[in-house]
Amino acid sequence: MTYQIGIGPNNRKSVYFDATVADGVACFSVYNHMFIPAHFGDPDAEYDSLMNGVAIWDVAAQRQVEIVGPDAAKLVQYITTRDITKTKVGQGRYVPICDHAGNLINDPVLLMLAPDRFWLSIADSDIALWASAIAAERGMNVRVFEPDVSPLAIQGPKAEAVTADLFGDWVKDLKYFGFKQTQLQDIPLVLARSGWSKQGGFELYLQDGARGSDLWNIVKTAGAPYGIRPGAPNDLERIESGLVSYGADGRLQTNPCNPFEISLGKLVDFDAEAGFVGKAALRKIKDEGPARLRAGFLLSGTAEENCAHQLDIKTSDSRVVGLLSDFIYSPRFDRNIGVGMISTANDYDRQDLMIVQDGASRKVTVTDLPFTKEKVP
Amino acid sequence: MTYQIGIGPNNRKSVYFDATVADGVACFSVYNHMFIPAHFGDPDAEYDSLMNGVAIWDVAAQRQVEIVGPDAAKLVQYITTRDITKTKVGQGRYVPICDHAGNLINDPVLLMLAPDRFWLSIADSDIALWASAIAAERGMNVRVFEPDVSPLAIQGPKAEAVTADLFGDWVKDLKYFGFKQTQLQDIPLVLARSGWSKQGGFELYLQDGARGSDLWNIVKTAGAPYGIRPGAPNDLERIESGLVSYGADGRLQTNPCNPFEISLGKLVDFDAEAGFVGKAALRKIKDEGPARLRAGFLLSGTAEENCAHQLDIKTSDSRVVGLLSDFIYSPRFDRNIGVGMISTANDYDRQDLMIVQDGASRKVTVTDLPFTKEKVP
The missing domain is CATH 2.40.30.110 (Aminomethyltransferase beta-barrel domains)
Structure with missing residues (x-):
C-alpha cells in the first residue's frame, strides 16, 4: 500500500527540496520536522549506485545544533558520554547523548569547529531543546541554536573521485569524520568524510540556504561522468551494514535503549574527568550487564x-x-x-x-x- | 504535485493506523514522530462534515507527556507561563511553554488528573525531553514520560449528540477543556470537551493502545446515524478560525515567536507566585511591546x-x-x-x-x- 504525504508548512522544506523535485523525487519521509527524500522511484538502481557507483542525497534534515560561547566545550562534554577533551578542531566524533536515566536520546556526529564552537549533526529528536534547557538551568554562558547549515551527502565507492574532482586531491587525506571549512566556487561549506552508509563518502555542510539548488547541481554535474544518481539514506544498505538508526531501532518513547545494549558501550567514558548526564545510571547498567x-x-x-x-x-x-x-x-x-x-x-x-x-x-x-x-x- | 510517504519504522504508527487504513486514508503527515492522517481522499466532504455534521479524527500524534510525583505541580508550574495554582482536577488549560529566552516551544493543553499527576497534550516538539532535562537538573522528585494514551477526536456540530449517545447526557455538562476519567464498554479513556477546531467536540484519550481499532469502530457505529465521516485536523477550518498551529505558524527553528506576538499574551501570568521559564525575558518583551x-x-x-x-x-x-x-x-x-x-x-x-x-x-x-x-x- 502506498499513501500520499501532505506537503504543508507544519514540516519544513529542505534547501534542496526544489532540486530533488526537479530530479524526480517520488517519496518523502519526515525527519527533524523536515521533509527528506525517501526514494526517486527506482530503489534497485538507487541501491546499486550506492554500492557500485556514487549517489547524491539530500540529508538536510540531519540538522545541526550549534553550541558556541565560553562554556561550549563544557556543555558538550556534559551532554555526551564520550571524553571530548582530546578532540581537535577539524575532528568529528560519534557521540551518544543520553538522558539522566542512561537512555539514548540521540546519536549525533560532533564537529569541533573551534575550541568554543561545535555542531551536533543530529538524528531525529529535538536536541536543541534538550541542550538549551540544560545550559540555561546550569547557568552556562553559551548559545544553543540551529544554524543555516544543510548537509548534502555524496556516497558510494566513486564518491571520493567525484569529491576530489570538485575540491582537489587534498580531500583524499581527510580521515573518517575529519572535516574542513572550505568553499565550492563561491558557496561556503564544511566538507567532511562522513555519511550514513558503510560505502564511503563525504558530506557537504552547506552554509547558505539560498544556494541549495546551486550546490545540488554542481555536484550532479561533477558526478555525471561517474554515473551519479539521486538517492536517499538507504534502509537496505543500513540493515546489511548494521548501522544504528535512532528512531527506527530505538526511540525514547517506543524502545528506550542504553548504549551498552546497542554496541555503543565503548563510547561511554567513565574515566573522563568531568561528569556527564546519565553517568551514574550508566555505571549501574554496565555493572549489572545488559x-x-x-x-x-x-x-x-x-x-x-x-x-x-x-x-x-x-x-x-x-x-x-x-x-x-x-x-x-x-x-x-x-x-x-x-x-x-x-x-x-x-x-x-x-x-x-x-x-x-x-x-x-x-x-x-x-x-x-x-x-x-x-x-x- | 503529490508524493508518496515512506511508511517505515523511523516514525511510529498510531494505534488507529489500521482502522484509518481500513477506512481509506489517502494521505499522511508526520507529527511528534508519528504518522497522522491528513485526508481520506475527499477534502471537500471532510470539511463539510466538520462544519455541518460530525467527523472522527485520529489525533494520536498529539502525544501526552505525563508528569507525576511529589514535585509534579511544581514542575508544571515552572515550565508553563500560566498560573496553574487555581487549576482543579478535571480541568484542562491551554498553556504556552516557552524557552528561557521567551520563545514559544509548544502550546499544549494541560490536563490535571490528580494533584500530583498531569498530562501535557502536546503540539509537535519533544517536550518530554525539555521537561525531563529541567526536572533532572533541578533535582525534582518527579517522573516524566510518554504514557500509552492516544486521543481520538469527534468534531463538528453533531459531535455532542454522538458523544452523548455513547456516554450519556452527562457529557453535555462538561465545560470547555473539562474532562473525566471514564470508560466506553470496557475501554479505559479520559473524555474531554476539546479538539483542534472551532466547531465543537470531544477528545477520547484512549488508555489502552491494543484497543485502537475497537474504539474507532465503536465511535464510527455510534456516529453513523449522524453521517459521521473520517477526517483529520483541517487546515482550511483552522485558518478560517484563526487557530494557532505550533509548527506551521511558528517553530523555534524557523520562526521563533513569543506569546505576545501570537495573541497568547494574556496567558502569561507575571503575578504568579512561582517563577517560570522565560519570565524575565517575557517581562522585557512585554515592556518593549512586540x-x-x-x-x-x-x-x-x-x-x-x-x-x-x-x-x-x-x-x-x-x-x-x-x-x-x-x-x-x-x-x-x-x-x-x-x-x-x-x-x-x-x-x-x-x-x-x-x-x-x-x-x-x-x-x-x-x-x-x-x-x-x-x-x-
Whole structure:
C-alpha cells in the first residue's frame, strides 16, 4: 500500500527540496520536522549506485545544533558520554547523548569547529531543546541554536573521485569524520568524510540556504561522468551494514535503549574527568550487564518489500525474547534480514524463534552484525 | 504535485493506523514522530462534515507527556507561563511553554488528573525531553514520560449528540477543556470537551493502545446515524478560525515567536507566585511591546489548492514587513486567506502588500482574526 504525504508548512522544506523535485523525487519521509527524500522511484538502481557507483542525497534534515560561547566545550562534554577533551578542531566524533536515566536520546556526529564552537549533526529528536534547557538551568554562558547549515551527502565507492574532482586531491587525506571549512566556487561549506552508509563518502555542510539548488547541481554535474544518481539514506544498505538508526531501532518513547545494549558501550567514558548526564545510571547498567543486546536476524518466507514496524520476537512457546525493529529483503543475501534486540539469557534456542506479522509467522534466527556472506550462506 | 510517504519504522504508527487504513486514508503527515492522517481522499466532504455534521479524527500524534510525583505541580508550574495554582482536577488549560529566552516551544493543553499527576497534550516538539532535562537538573522528585494514551477526536456540530449517545447526557455538562476519567464498554479513556477546531467536540484519550481499532469502530457505529465521516485536523477550518498551529505558524527553528506576538499574551501570568521559564525575558518583551503581531491576510489571484510554505510579505517597494505562514483557498469566503505575522510599525500601507510565490505575485491585505463574513465581503 502506498499513501500520499501532505506537503504543508507544519514540516519544513529542505534547501534542496526544489532540486530533488526537479530530479524526480517520488517519496518523502519526515525527519527533524523536515521533509527528506525517501526514494526517486527506482530503489534497485538507487541501491546499486550506492554500492557500485556514487549517489547524491539530500540529508538536510540531519540538522545541526550549534553550541558556541565560553562554556561550549563544557556543555558538550556534559551532554555526551564520550571524553571530548582530546578532540581537535577539524575532528568529528560519534557521540551518544543520553538522558539522566542512561537512555539514548540521540546519536549525533560532533564537529569541533573551534575550541568554543561545535555542531551536533543530529538524528531525529529535538536536541536543541534538550541542550538549551540544560545550559540555561546550569547557568552556562553559551548559545544553543540551529544554524543555516544543510548537509548534502555524496556516497558510494566513486564518491571520493567525484569529491576530489570538485575540491582537489587534498580531500583524499581527510580521515573518517575529519572535516574542513572550505568553499565550492563561491558557496561556503564544511566538507567532511562522513555519511550514513558503510560505502564511503563525504558530506557537504552547506552554509547558505539560498544556494541549495546551486550546490545540488554542481555536484550532479561533477558526478555525471561517474554515473551519479539521486538517492536517499538507504534502509537496505543500513540493515546489511548494521548501522544504528535512532528512531527506527530505538526511540525514547517506543524502545528506550542504553548504549551498552546497542554496541555503543565503548563510547561511554567513565574515566573522563568531568561528569556527564546519565553517568551514574550508566555505571549501574554496565555493572549489572545488559539484559538484551543488539543483533541481526535472518527471517524465512517471501520477500518483504516494505519496512515493517517493531515486532516481538518469540520462542516457539510464545515467550517474548527480543524485538525486531526493522527488516527488509536483501537481494545480495537473497534473504529477509533484520536488526533489533535479543535477550542475553541462555534459556532459549537462538535458532528457533519467530515473529508474527499480519497473522503470518516467519522463522527467525539470530546472527551478529554486520551481515556477511559467511554468516548468510 | 503529490508524493508518496515512506511508511517505515523511523516514525511510529498510531494505534488507529489500521482502522484509518481500513477506512481509506489517502494521505499522511508526520507529527511528534508519528504518522497522522491528513485526508481520506475527499477534502471537500471532510470539511463539510466538520462544519455541518460530525467527523472522527485520529489525533494520536498529539502525544501526552505525563508528569507525576511529589514535585509534579511544581514542575508544571515552572515550565508553563500560566498560573496553574487555581487549576482543579478535571480541568484542562491551554498553556504556552516557552524557552528561557521567551520563545514559544509548544502550546499544549494541560490536563490535571490528580494533584500530583498531569498530562501535557502536546503540539509537535519533544517536550518530554525539555521537561525531563529541567526536572533532572533541578533535582525534582518527579517522573516524566510518554504514557500509552492516544486521543481520538469527534468534531463538528453533531459531535455532542454522538458523544452523548455513547456516554450519556452527562457529557453535555462538561465545560470547555473539562474532562473525566471514564470508560466506553470496557475501554479505559479520559473524555474531554476539546479538539483542534472551532466547531465543537470531544477528545477520547484512549488508555489502552491494543484497543485502537475497537474504539474507532465503536465511535464510527455510534456516529453513523449522524453521517459521521473520517477526517483529520483541517487546515482550511483552522485558518478560517484563526487557530494557532505550533509548527506551521511558528517553530523555534524557523520562526521563533513569543506569546505576545501570537495573541497568547494574556496567558502569561507575571503575578504568579512561582517563577517560570522565560519570565524575565517575557517581562522585557512585554515592556518593549512586540514588533510584530499575528494577523489574517486576504490574497488575490486564483485558488491555492495546496498549503504553501512560509513567504515574506512585502510592501510595493519590496520591504519585508511580515510573514505569511500558511494560506489556502476558502470556498466559504471565495478567497485565498492566510495567517501569519505583520509588523506593528505604521510606516506602510496594510492594504497594499504582496507575496511572491514561484515567480508569481499576489496582492495581500491585512485583516484581524478570525475571518468573518463582515471582514471578507
